[in-house]
Amino acid sequence: MEGTKVLIGDDDPNVCEIIRLYFEKQNLHVLEARNGEEVLALMEREKPDVVLLDVMMPGKDGFEVCREIRQRWDVPIIMLTAKDDEVDRVLGLELGADDYVTKPFSPRELVARIKAIFRRMDRQAKAADDGRPHLVFPRLEIDGRRRVVLVDGKPVPLRPKEFDLLLFLASSPGTVFTRDELLEQVWGYDYFGDTRTVDAHVKKVRQALKAIQPPCIQTVWGVGYKFEVPGDGGMET
Incomplete structure (x- = not known):
C-alpha cells in the first residue's frame, strides 16, 4: 500500500482535503481533480493505482467518467455516493466500479476498502500463477x-x-x-x-x-x- 497513487475526483475541496491529509499520513500519494475532465486528464498523465469518483461532479459526472475509464484502463474504482441510493450503487457497479462508499464516510474506511481491493487482486494473481482450469x-x-x-x-x-x-x-x-x-x-x-x-x-x-x-x-x-x-x-x- 505504501506509495500507492490515489486519484480523488470530487468537486468538494473540504472532502478532498480531509482524504488527502489522512492518506498522506498513510504514505499514500494523492492526486486531486475537481471535475470529470480533470480526472481523465490525470488518468492519462499520472496512471494512478486506484480512483475514487464522486457521483455528482460538474460536467461529466462520476458515472460517465467511470464508463470512460473502464474503456481505456484497468484500475480499481470506488464510487463516492452522497446518499444510500440503490439505483446509484447498482448503476456504478454495472459500469465497472469495484466498490462504493456512501457519504459521510471516514478516510479510515476508504483506506480499508482500498486495502481490501488490493488483497483480492493479490489473491487472484497468486491463483493465476498456480494454474487455473481450461474449460x-x-x-x-x-x-x-x-x-x-x-x-x-x-x-x-x-x-x-x-x-x-x-x-x-x-x-x-x-x-x-x-x-x-x-x-x-x-x-x-x-x-x-x-x-x-x-x-x-x-x-x-x-x-x-x-x-x-x-x-x-x-x-x-x-x-x-x-x-x-x-x-x-x-x-x-
Missing part, C-alpha cells in the same frame, strides 16, 4: 491461466471480476450458488458490498456472452445462479 464448452472456451474467454473462437473482453465470476460458475456446471456464496468465493470475506454486486456482474457477463442463447449463467429464482450449457457438461484440459 471448453460448445461455442465457449474459458482459459483460466491466460484469463481469456472465446465465443466461436473470438475473444470476448471481460473485466477481472466478471471473468472470475464466470470461471467459478463454469468450473461447477449445474451447481446452484447463492449470492452470498458467490460473494464469499469470488469477492472474498473482506468484501464490503452486498448481493446486488453479484446481480450487476452477472448482467455484464450475460451481455458479453449474448451470442450464446439461452444464457449460460442462469437464474435460479429465490436461490441464486448456476452455469449450464444445454446438452454439454464441458471439458477441462
Whole structure:
C-alpha cells in the first residue's frame, strides 16, 4: 500500500482535503481533480493505482467518467455516493466500479476498502500463477491461466471480476450458488458490498456472452445462479 497513487475526483475541496491529509499520513500519494475532465486528464498523465469518483461532479459526472475509464484502463474504482441510493450503487457497479462508499464516510474506511481491493487482486494473481482450469464448452472456451474467454473462437473482453465470476460458475456446471456464496468465493470475506454486486456482474457477463442463447449463467429464482450449457457438461484440459 505504501506509495500507492490515489486519484480523488470530487468537486468538494473540504472532502478532498480531509482524504488527502489522512492518506498522506498513510504514505499514500494523492492526486486531486475537481471535475470529470480533470480526472481523465490525470488518468492519462499520472496512471494512478486506484480512483475514487464522486457521483455528482460538474460536467461529466462520476458515472460517465467511470464508463470512460473502464474503456481505456484497468484500475480499481470506488464510487463516492452522497446518499444510500440503490439505483446509484447498482448503476456504478454495472459500469465497472469495484466498490462504493456512501457519504459521510471516514478516510479510515476508504483506506480499508482500498486495502481490501488490493488483497483480492493479490489473491487472484497468486491463483493465476498456480494454474487455473481450461474449460471448453460448445461455442465457449474459458482459459483460466491466460484469463481469456472465446465465443466461436473470438475473444470476448471481460473485466477481472466478471471473468472470475464466470470461471467459478463454469468450473461447477449445474451447481446452484447463492449470492452470498458467490460473494464469499469470488469477492472474498473482506468484501464490503452486498448481493446486488453479484446481480450487476452477472448482467455484464450475460451481455458479453449474448451470442450464446439461452444464457449460460442462469437464474435460479429465490436461490441464486448456476452455469449450464444445454446438452454439454464441458471439458477441462
